[in-house]
Amino acid sequence: ATPTAITVGTGLGAARGVLFKNAGALETAARIRTVVMDKTGTLTRGRPEVTAIVPATGYDENTLLRLTAAVERESGHPLAEAVVRHAEQRHITAPDARRFENLPGHGAIAEVDGHRVVVGNARLAEREGIDPAELDARRDELTATGHTVVTVGVDGHPAGLIGIADAVRETSAEAVTALHDLGIEVVMLTGDHRATAERIAGRLGIDTVIADVLPEDKAARIAELQQRGHRVAMVGDGINDAPALARADLGIAIGTGTDVAIETAELVLMRSDPLDVPTALRIGRGTVHKMR
Numbered sequence: 001a002t003p004t005a006i007t008v009g010t011g012l013g014a015a016r017g018v019l020f021k022n023a024g025a026l027e028t029a030a031r032i033r034t035v036v037m038d039k040t041g042t043l044t045r046g047r048p049e050v051t052a053i054v055p056a057t058g059y060d061e062n063t064l065l066r067l068t069a070a071v072e073r074e075s076g077h078p079l080a081e082a083v084v085r086h087a088e089q090r091h092i093t094a095p096d097a098r099r100f101e102n103l104p105g106h107g108a109i110a111e112v113d114g115h116r117v118v119v120g121n122a123r124l125a126e127r128e129g130i131d132p133a134e135l136d137a138r139r140d141e142l143t144a145t146g147h148t149v150v151t152v153g154v155d156g157h158p159a160g161l162i163g164i165a166d167a168v169r170e171t172s173a174e175a176v177t178a179l180h181d182l183g184i185e186v187v188m189l190t191g192d193h194r195a196t197a198e199r200i201a202g203r204l205g206i207d208t209v210i211a212d213v214l215p216e217d218k219a220a221r222i223a224e225l226q227q228r229g230h231r232v233a234m235v236g237d238g239i240n241d242a243p244a245l246a247r248a249d250l251g252i253a254i255g256t257g258t259d260v261a262i263e264t265a266e267l268v269l270m271r272s273d274p275l276d277v278p279t280a281l282r283i284g285r286g287t288v289h290k291m292r
C-alpha cells in the first residue's frame with residue numbers, strides 16, 4: 001500500500017463524509033463482494049410511526065394504547081418510542097409500569113394497573129401463550145404492506161395489535177442498484193418478521209433477506225456468509241449491530257447511529273446516506289488500483 005494512495009483515498013472519503021478509520025479499511029473496501037444491511041435505521045429512517053391500532057374484542061383503541069405506552073415508556077427501543085409519541089399525540093396519559101422487563105429482540109413485559117402486559121413480536125406472543133387468531137387477517141394485511149406488527153397481551157389474552165411503519169430512506173433503492181453495478185450482492189439482516197422484511201426488501205431490489213434474527217445471532221449470520229469465501233461488509237446503526245459490525249470484514253456505521261456502532265465500525269457514514277456505501281467501496285477500489 002503506497003502511503004500516497006491511502007492519503008488520497010482517505011481524503012476523498014472525508015470530503016464526502018465517508019470516514020475510513022485506518023488504511024486497512026480502505027484496502028478491505030476494495031475487496032468486498034457482499035454487503036449486509038441492517039433494516040431499521042439503516043435502510044429505513046429509524047423513525048417509526050404508529051399507523052394502525054387494532055384492538056381485540058373487549059378493548060378499545062385508547063385502552064390498548066394506554067396499556068402499551070405504559071410498558072413502552074420504560075423501553076428505549078425505537079418502536080417503543082413510536083408508541084409513546086403516538087399516545088402523547090392522542091393526549092393519553094400512561095400509568096406507571098412496575099416490574100419492567102426488557103427482552104431484546106422480542107419486546108417487553110411489565111405490570112400495569114395490576115395486569116401483566118406483554119408487548120412484542122409474534123415470537124414473544126407465542127411464547128407467552130397469547131393467541132391472537134381473531135387478529136390474523138389484520139396482521140397479514142399490515143405485514144404485507146411493510147408494517148412492523150407489535151402484539152399486545154394482557155394477563156395471557158390478546159389485547160390487540162399496533163402497526164408501525166418506518167419510511168425507507170430516499171436513496172436506499174438507488175444504493176442497492178449502485179452496489180449491483182459494482183457486482184456486489186446485497187443482503188438485508190433484521191430482527192423483524194420475515195413477511196415485513198421481504199416486503200421492504202422487494203421494493204428495494206435486495207437479493208437476500210435474513211429475518212427474525214435475534215440480536216445475539218446477527219454476528220453468527222455474518223460468519224455464515226463469510227464461510228462462502230467472500231469478503232463481507234456489514235452496515236448498521238444499533239447497539240444490536242455492534243457484534244456483527246465487529247465480525248464483518250468491514251464494519252460500516254451510520255453516522256446517526258448509536259455510539260457503540262460508531263466505535264466498533266471501521267468506516268463511518270457521516271451523512272447517514274446508504275448511497276455512501278457504494279461510494280466508499282468505489283474509493284477503496286480506486287485506492288487499491290493506484291497501489292498496483
Ligand code: ADP
Nearest residue numbers: 040075077080105106107119120121190191192
Ligand atoms: P432490528 O433488528 O430490526 O433493529 P430488534 O432486534 O431490536 O430489531 O427487534 C426485533 C423485533 O422484536 C422487532 O421488529 C419487534 O417486532 C420486536 N421488539 C423488540 N423490542 C420491542 C419493543 N420494545 N416493543 C415492541 N416490539 C419490540
Ligand code: MG
Nearest residue numbers: 038040041238
Ligand atoms: Mg437498526
